[in-house]
Amino acid sequence: MSDSNLGSRDPELVLVAHGTRNPRGVQVIGALAEAVSERVGRTRVAFVDVLGPSPSEVLRRRETPTVVLPAFLASGYHVRVDVPREVADSGHPDVTVTPALGPSPALAGVQFDRLRAAGWRPGDDVVLVAAGSSDPRALADVRAAAAVLSDLIGRPVEIGYVTTAAPRVPEVVARIRARGARRVLLAPYLLAPGLFHDRLREAGADAVADPLGVHPGLVDLVVRRYTDAVRVPARVR
Known part of the structure; x- marks a missing residue:
């Protein structure tokens, strides 16, 4: 049907x-x-x-x-x-x-579109940003989402959380910078804009993609x- x-x-x-x-x-x-x-x-x-x-x-x-x-x-x-x-x-x-x-390859495709609109270039380091959870099954789903996005961009994707879980986004960005990354982009695994997305502007990345949105x-x-x-x-x- x-x-x-x-x-x-x-x-x-x-x-x-x-x-x-x-x-x-x-x-x-x-x-x-x-x-x-x-x-x-x-x-x-x-x-x-x-x-x-x-x-x-x-x-x-x-x-x-x-x-x-x-x-x-x-x-x-x-x-x-x-x-x-x-x-x-x-x-x-x-x-x-x-x-x-989620997780779903379709959502990874949306994230990739949002990254490209934010100026992503091959070779950029990417952090998938999730809200965070104390539920291990939810965290496993986030790891699965990061793995699918990694396959799309052809590079490892790290994970940072806004709240509840660790590591937090600024820590991940700082760690990537310390190992010599030239550009770091954030790929929000968030459905809509709001407080969590607003916080990402202060996380130290070069660019923050939009949430998944409509x-x-x-x-x-x-x-x-x-x-x-x-x-x-x-x-x-």
């Missing part, structure tokens, strides 16, 4: 994001949902923290089959615990939960997650 064949008979889609007080971050999630809705039908947004509505609140308002897509770049606590709990609390009779967005590659990935769920549902009841 191609997304061009999707219609009103198919399940609704709910994008579940973390939530942020930064209006730019909220706007990106809304714009992503709007872009996806043009291909799969109306797409709603829910948040597991900071903002509302919560996934359970959104799901309680409808009885039609629904696909819930965790818009997270790694499968940490929110993906493994919060989202299933919210689905269960909603009492909705027919929900399919997809895998998280890139066609990300929209394609969301649509693919949805269509895969519709083809082979793994429902939470």
Whole structure:
């Protein structure tokens, strides 16, 4: 089934994001949902923290089959615990939960586009920047994402975290500089702009790429997650 064949008979889609007080971050999630809705039908947004509505609140308002897509770049606590709990609390009779967005080669492709737009040149050192997590499975997902990006640029990619995990971004940049790097670029493994991305301007790199944002590659990935769920549902009841 191609997304061009999707219609009103198919399940609704709910994008579940973390939530942020930064209006730019909220706007990106809304714009992503709007872009996806043009291909799969109306797409709603829910948040597991900071903002509302919560996934359970959104799901309680409808009885039609629904696909819930965790818009997270790694499968940490929110993906493994919060989202299933919210689905269960909603009492909705027919929900399919997809895998998280990342890690995925599609996201690495988006990062590479953002790096090139920021002035990346072959030979530049690159640091993949993630928000950070105390969940070892989420950190493993970040390492997998860095490995895929490394394959794309043809050089090792180091990892720096903004919070929670180590090493922190400025430490990684300083270490790379100390070994003689000429240029260091940061590749944010972040969905939207906000406080975390703003902090990167002071990390000592030569350039900071944009977050993933509403890139066609990300929209394609969301649509693919949805269509895969519709083809082979793994429902939470």
